[in-house]
Amino acid sequence: MNSKRHSEPAERILKTAGELFYTQGYAATGVNQIISEAGVARASFYQHFPSKKDLAVAYLRRRHRIWFQWLRSHVERETEPTARLSALFDFLADWLPASGYRGCAFLNMMSESPTLGGEIQAVIKQHKSELRDYIRALTAYLDVSPQEQIADVVLVLFEGAIIECQVMRDLWPIEAAKKGILRLIDR
Structure with a gap:
């Protein structure tokens, strides 16, 4: 498996979460919003990050x-x-x-x-x-x-x-x- 392709969802999740946590706050940012804005599947999110x-x-x-x-x-x-x-x-x-x-x-x-x-x-x-x-x-x-x-x-x-x-x-x-x-x- 190409490690770059494998890390792309994790990178998108981190980048998206970072922007959202910083601009709207940790408590106001939900996992569903991060998944949606990062364009990843729920399973992919939880594969990389077991919890918020x-x-x-x-x-x-x-x-x-x-x-x-x-x-x-x-x-x-x-x-x-x-x-x-x-x-x-x-x-x-x-x-x-x-x-x-x-x-x-x-x-x-x-x-x-x-x-x-x-x-x-x-x-x-x-x-x-x-x-x-x-x-x-x-x-x-x-x-x-x-x-x-x-x-x-x-x-x-x-x-x-x-x-x-x-x-x-x-x-x-x-x-x-x-x-x-x-x-x-x-x-």
Whole structure:
């Protein structure tokens, strides 16, 4: 069997579910809608994803890889440590309007379904932990102390900027967070 042909339905399901979960929400997206819009048979859906939760886990893992690629490619164009921190917020300024201010897919899913628990919550927590580790790695090159505390402030302002931009549908929270961080590390 051609593995490409075998994976096509799974890819269509993941792509469709990702768009629907992100734009209309996890709880509002039903399996029947995903099957219909992906153009796959019900049996094919369940062959690849035994449940909606399994599909959500696959979606979040994929989203994590893609989102981190976007973030890293944006940040790592810069060579100076301060410029890299600044680029974190420049990334947000590019990404959020392009996404229609939908915000963080992980926080969105968690906030609408806080009782999901299990593997979905574990994937969300892993994503946030890896973001924290990435920011800590970026601050390790700064001449500031205590570095971990500064990194945690950057993380909180980064996450807060995402949420506030989503609510306000404006970029001013990103600029405020970026200015605050630059002021903090320049003290």
